[in-house]
Amino acid sequence: MSKRTEKTIVDIAEELQLSVSTVSRALNDHPNISARTKERVKKVAKKIGYRPNALAAGLRNNKSxxxxxxxxxxxxxxxxxxxxxxxxxxxxxxxxxxxxxxxxxxxxxxxxxxxxxxxxxxxxxxxxxxxxxxxxxxxxxxxxxxxxxxxxxxxxxxxxxxxxxDDYRGGYVATTHLVEKGCKDIVHISGPLTCCLYSDRVAGYKAALQEHGLPSKKNRIFYQELTRENAWQTCEKIFGQQPYPDGIFASNDTTAITIIEYCRKMHLRVPEDVKIVGYSNDPRTEIVTPSISSVDQxxxxxxxxxxxxxxxxxxxxxxxxxxxxxxxxxIQLIERQSSAGKSKTGKKKLTLS
Structure with a gap:
């Protein structure tokens, strides 16, 4: 198989009997080159398969x-x-x-x-x-x-x-929303704390619980890569024994969607038995049933x-x-069906500034 020979502006110049500098200016739409010459040069360039050498041009002007x-x-x-x-x-x-x-x-x-x-x-x-x-x-x-x-x-x-x-505020707003809806036992599924996103969201979650007089329990926070597989395994732990939580704040929407699926398997009603808030406002949150409340970033x-x-x-x-x-x-909390309604023991709705 023969090696392909790269065409250059020299080939265009030879075919049109023009100088290399004229061809270069024509290809770059220089104002001093006539429209007719530009058209002729570009037509031949296309015919012979000429490709501008962006790397070489970048080396000349120090810009890629x-x-x-x-x-x-x-x-x-x-x-x-x-x-x-x-x-x-x-x-x-x-x-x-x-x-x-x-x-x-x-x-x-x-x-x-x-x-x-x-x-x-x-x-x-x-x-x-x-x-x-x-x-x-x-x-x-x-x-x-x-x-x-x-x-x-x-x-x-x-x-x-x-x-x-504003991930701290995102965690705070999501958790406060669940408290306003009457939740008193709120699980948080977080990503690894080595990532700033999740350390900030966890801090917001804890701050909201403290502000509303609810305990922050180590066994109610889970740290993991936020995949569907990990979410399913965590649901097995969460719902493996009573008491079940009445609210879950998930740090991404893939996890929130998986929780909906798991609750359906367990015959738990969302939002009546457990309310759910996700994060990112993934378009999927609008089309699942029930639709999922989520934090828009x-x-x-x-x-x-x-x-x-x-x-x-x-x-x-x-x-x-x-x-x-x-x-x-x-950020902004988008409220949908997964956290709708309010339990009989719920507190008065709190206004977020």
Missing amino acids: KTIGLIVPRISMFFPATISTIIQNKLQEFGYNLIICQSNDSYEQEVALANTLYSARVDGLVVSTTLYTTDFAHFDIFRNNNIPLVFFDRVPKDYNVKVIKG YPAMMGERVVAVLMELINGRQSAEPRYSQEIIP
Whole structure:
């Protein structure tokens, strides 16, 4: 099989009897080149299969016009939605996006960071793994003044730009909502505390219980990767013995949906016997029966802010010197059927500011 010969602007110039510089300007829509010449050049370029060498152009002007993005799993609703927003917004600024997923592997995250640095990206956006506590593999970006923005799953003490949801308030609001609905024994299913999201949500959950005079019990909090399989196993523990909880706050919607399924298997009524609140406002929460109350994290707002901050760094409108800066995106509880109604012993409804 013969090796393919890459066509260059020299081939276009020879065919049209033009200078290489004229062809280059025509391909880049230079105003000094006539529309007729541009049309002829582009027609021949298409015919011979010419491909612009973006890497070479990037080396010449020290800009690749490419941004790297590392997310845990592209299959999850929240990172998938934000990835789409980031890509669409970056295209408005003339940037392309390389999307990589760490699969929640710290080792893979390290490898991806090194790969994207070698690919000469103009900036890097990261949502870390569940277990990332050492961020040294991102030092090469900071040390070389390459814009670096973390979102959603973020470091707490690493000098970078951080954009995250109000997870403490999310945990507080979700738990307070269940208390308002009359729940007195509330289980919380959390992710690993190595991840800032879940440590903040647990803190909000505990604060809400304390504020309303309810105990925080160790055997009512579960820490795990928030998969369907883990949720099912946790349900077996929760409902394996009496007394059953009357409320469950789950730190993602996959877990909340699984709890609905398990309650159906146990012939427990939702929301009459147990009320449920999830997190992320995944579209699935609206179409399951009963529909699930969930905390909306405003992924579109977060994605737009990530790009805005990144562009400010790239264009020098923010200091390139690495320093910690945090921006909080608000949350909102979306009430649906899974937490509707109120028990006879329920307290008066509490208003959240």
